[in-house]
Amino acid sequence: MQGHPRRLIEGLWCATLTPLDADGRIDHLRLVDHVRRLLAQGVVGVAPFGTTGEGPSLSTAQRRRGVEALLAAGIAPARVLPGTGCASLAETIELTRHAVTSGCIGALVLPPFFWKQPSDDGVFAWYARLIDGVADARLRVVLYHLPQVSAVPLSPDLVARLAAAFPDVVVGVKDSGGDWAHTRALLARVPQLTVVIGHEPDLPKLVRAGGAGTICGVANVYPDLVAALLLPDVAPEREARIAAFIEILFAQPFLPALKSILADRTADDAWRSVCPPLVALASSQRERLRSALRAARFA
């Protein structure tokens, strides 16, 4: 994993969960505590307000203030890659410019997700206008492929076209599609980019293929489990272990389940809150989740 001159980020990054207060606003104190704990546990950096961070459910003002709270608490901006994608181009420009002027290492940018099946030309134009609109030479963009939620895939061709048009800006791609064939195609097509993935079980393959690392959700609750997958020559039982965890997680609505696990691990029920239309796990679901984790010996 060494020696890649253009890698924006590397290793274990966390797609940070967002703690919410009773009125659905970001709980800044808990957010800062959580990020400090993650960094102390060996996480290299955090990507707040992406999908796992329920970014699109928050307002642009909430997202800006959340980034400001992290930086004001002394979290190094080089360790913060905010998710800034919105359905609206103007709002994505606003959040991305805020990330840049705040000194953040870059921005993780979902494609616009309201219109379905936009053309590659249309998505290209959207990112081009974003980059022109931010108009700051410090801007570094990580594209965000998450078709199962955004409904807007970023094909390797489109990624390559953006990277060629904006070589100093479009420096990475987060592939959270969970489709190794797509990741492999990206690695072959845009070897100059920082390629990170969200689907933890593919990490040993990614490391062997020369990928950069991960921005993932499991790191919120079991960073060690993910870190082990980034080492060379991962033992097969490590791969089986993460696969078992993912299977348990996705047996429930995964994001409320992840928050529920964090609530249990930190003994802090406040972590269970989610933004509608997500729904916090019912007590019966929580019990099933806990039993499954206990049975598989996840402490």
Add this chain to the structure above:
Amino acid sequence: MQGHPRRLIEGLWCATLTPLDADGRIDHLRLVDHVRRLLAQGVVGVAPFGTTGEGPSLSTAQRRRGVEALLAAGIAPARVLPGTGCASLAETIELTRHAVTSGCIGALVLPPFFWKQPSDDGVFAWYARLIDGVADARLRVVLYHLPQVSAVPLSPDLVARLAAAFPDVVVGVKDSGGDWAHTRALLARVPQLTVVIGHEPDLPKLVRAGGAGTICGVANVYPDLVAALLLPDVAPEREARIAAFIEILFAQPFLPALKSILADRTADDAWRSVCPPLVALASSQRERLRSALRAARFA
């Protein structure tokens, strides 16, 4: 269509196209001119910044200022039903409250469209928190079923549940799914609601079944064509005519095509601009569209 005591809106409403300047901002002068022309042509009212108005591609500030521009120009607020749905609940509250405090007749509210396949409980909770958050007795909500774009259908059960929980607020539903079986189910399930549709060819059936009318896109360019479908005992050739128009429109990306037709009809090229990821029609597409319209004798 008379005698329904609770109908918020009735007859021909237009899902208004949004004119954009070269920088992608709303062109307020053209917007006001367009709405004035529509009202002079017999359109009862306008729903700006819904899907046809590219609402989710605009920022909340742009959408607020667009409504203010209409009202400042003397358009009666009783004739304005802004689209206020966003992926973010906080932003939807902000826009909906703005519509209410501006005196608009109500708000047309898309469900949150980032998460796919949310549960009915989650979507119910989202609308409930919207209504609680706006906290204004004047609020009137028209729910917006548009599953082919929002990816979040509103089932008749969910609509009935919302209408029962908030009988003074949830007073209507716009069904733009284009599936007559769904519209019929809504009419049977929530007869107390104002049911309007977006799919123009179903209007004669809707009128016969006691529906309220339409909020539709074709009214931007051929309001007479749609108005004729709202009369009792529509001649079959009228139904064939709208079906022919829709077929021509949807042979291209429909929204850029609709804007292109308006640009041609008003001899104003500025109307061709769309927000990315939509792409304005190429000249070859425009020519095909014009030929098809000429061949079918749409003036």
